[in-house]
Amino acid sequence: MKPTLSDNKQFIIQAFKPHLGLLGIWFIFLIVGGFFTYLGTKIDDNGIAFIIFGCVFMILASAFMLFTLPSSFMYYYEQAKIKKYGSYTSARIINKRIDNYTHKTSSFNSRQPKHINEFLYVIEFEFIYNNQVYKNECFFEHQSTFETISLDTELPIKFLKTNPKNTTLRRRKLSNQLGITEKMCR
Incomplete structure (x- = not known):
């Protein structure tokens, strides 16, 4: 019982739906990092600091996403598969x-824990x-x-x-x- 191509497509769509907000936030981080990188190329003084900051910003956001998304994506993919073929x-x-x-x-203030x-x-x-x-x-x-x-x-x-x-x-x-x-x- 091997899933068809259209079933796999549906499973992938169902696995991506819970992650749309997180992917949107990642996209915003990439835009902000890209903006700082672009800004660094246009500034004569200390432009390299903006370029480094922008690149590090994009790399850290991407590393976080690549570290957390695969296992969560596979969980939702398997759940969709079980729902259809279980x-x-x-x-x-x-x-x-x-x-x-x-x-x-x-x-940090004086309140009790x-x-x-x-x-x-x-x-x-x-x-x-x-x-x-x-x-x-x-x-x-x-x-x-x-x-x-x-x-x-x-x-x-x-x-x-x-x-x-x-x-x-x-x-x-x-x-x-x-x-x-x-x-x-x-």
Whole structure:
């Protein structure tokens, strides 16, 4: 099951949509850097400083984009692929854990630091495809949803037959199964 050229084009478009704002900001950085570089070529005194600043400005912005975009782009590409070609199954929960990201904020003025509680609710699951066990995990924002899901709950998932490691949780189906709103199942 190989995606057609038109499907790949659609997947690429769907992967670029969440990044349009970031690409626009990158374009603005390139324009500003180009402006400083151009300005440096027109100034007789200390023009080289403007040229260097403009080039460094464009290089740093481009390096940041080239460092962050590929993994994010591939994530959204795979999600679009799973949505189109994925197969449905149920997964068995093997572990539940809470990752604690609690921290204190610091401030430069005399105010007291704030204590911020942040938790990530993780459910590890496994499913069998072609007599092979595949493991993955999903994340939840809400503690009440995490507590509603027991170790006996069957998680509805969607996976790619060509790469079963790529799975996504069917959150709408899970919310209907648990009797909670879809918003609480994020």
